Amino acid sequence: MEIKKFEVGDVLEMKKAHPCGARRMRVLRVGSDIRILCVGCGRDVTVPREKLEKNIRKIIPSDEVDS
Numbered sequence: 001m002e003i004k005k006f007e008v009g010d011v012l013e014m015k016k017a018h019p020c021g022a023r024r025m026r027v028l029r030v031g032s033d034i035r036i037l038c039v040g041c042g043r044d045v046t047v048p049r050e051k052l053e054k055n056i057r058k059i060i061p062s063d064e065v066d067s
């Protein structure tokens, strides 16, 4: 199984959108739980890593965001 690698500052494109409709989440903190910030509404959420990884469609490295 593919291991998803991301770090603080990267943006994750999710398979399932946030209730506000946005699919992109910025990574705020990485550990056994991941803290992410919704790019659409600015709310932050803490999700267990395992659960989050299943929902990632694409990882956008921080240096490629906004390009």
Ligand SMILES: [Zn+2]
Pocket (backbone or CB within 6 Å): 018, 019, 020, 021, 022, 038, 039, 040, 041, 042, 043
């Ligand atoms: Zn949102």
